[in-house]
Amino acid sequence: MICEQCEREFHVGCLRKKMNNDLRALPEHKWFCGAQCKKIHSTLQTFVAKGDLELPETVGKILKKKFKGKASKPSQTYSNMKWRILKPNSNSEDNGALLTRVKTILEEQFPELALRKVDGSLDERLIHTMVFGEKIDRHDFFGMHSAVLMIKSEIVCVGIFRVFGEEVAELPLVATEKDNEKKGYCKALLLCMEDLLSTLQVKTLILPSASSMKAMWKRKFWFKNLKKKQLEKYTDNYQKIMPFEDTIVLHKLIHKS
Structure with missing residues (x-):
């Protein structure tokens, strides 16, 4: 089962x-x-069905601080900002178009990302497969969701994630649209996602990081190194956690709501 x-x-x-x-x-x-997995599944479905969501209050405070002293008025930027959870096969009319945009942004930022298959060959359809919850080789991405941050209905930042029950969630990929980098949108989206994970009572968020980006994740987003034994425990219990070559797995504890 x-x-x-x-x-x-x-x-x-x-x-x-x-x-x-x-x-x-x-x-x-x-x-x-168990009851907790059933509750998490139901809550995620509810978030997907809601469509556009207001940003949590904590996100607004951070954005106002980010835009302080700049030409853009923070009140205008914040009022036009929404976020959303997407899932393949959702009944929403714009779901397919939004997921396609998520795929495009990720492919622009990770142009060389591919999956090494069992036979040693590389499959360049990895991002498409993850975003649309499909299967490739021995990897099944059925449980993947996408989180997007939008300004006036235009996606500016995206992340794909999967919740493995209450113990851990993974965030394999996150990216900001190229014309909107260095505006605090990645931090805003991650805070939205952390608020969601807190609601779901998930304990830990993990992500793979390139060595060159590790310091940034630690300094700006408060992630820490994940000990080898703990990673082995996660991968033993949740064998579908996505492995990436030449990356370091970081983690962050999720505060209870």
Whole structure:
């Protein structure tokens, strides 16, 4: 059995012994390993269905500080800013177009990103596959969501993430649209995502970083090195965590809301 949210695999015998779950037949609908995973899944679906979302108050304060003393009026910039959670196969009419824009921004910022397959070959469809929740080689990205920050309906920053239950969420890729770099939008989007993860009661956010970017993630976004033993624990429990070659995995504890 595979949990719809954390994507961990469970043997039916183990469910009976350790979790008091006397499963006698395959469930007809989605199956969750526990109440928390079911709640996380339901809450994410609710956020996707809401469409455009107001930014949390903490984000507004940071943006006002960022724009202080600049020509742009912070009140105007902030009032035109929304954020949104996207999921492939959503019923929203503009979902496909927005995901395509997410894919374009990520491909512009990571033009050489590819996945090394089992046979050693490289597949350049990695970003498309992640954004649209598809499968490539042994990697299944069904649980991926996209988070986007928008100004007047134009996407300025994007991130793709996956929540593995309450223990950990991963953020494999995040990027700002080239014409909108160095304006604080990446920090704004990450704060929105952290607010969401706090609502979901997720404990930790992890991300892969190139060595050249590690100091930036630590200084500006308060990430820390993830110890090897802890990473091994995560990858043992959640085998779909995305590995990237030549990266360092960082982590950040999520404050409870």
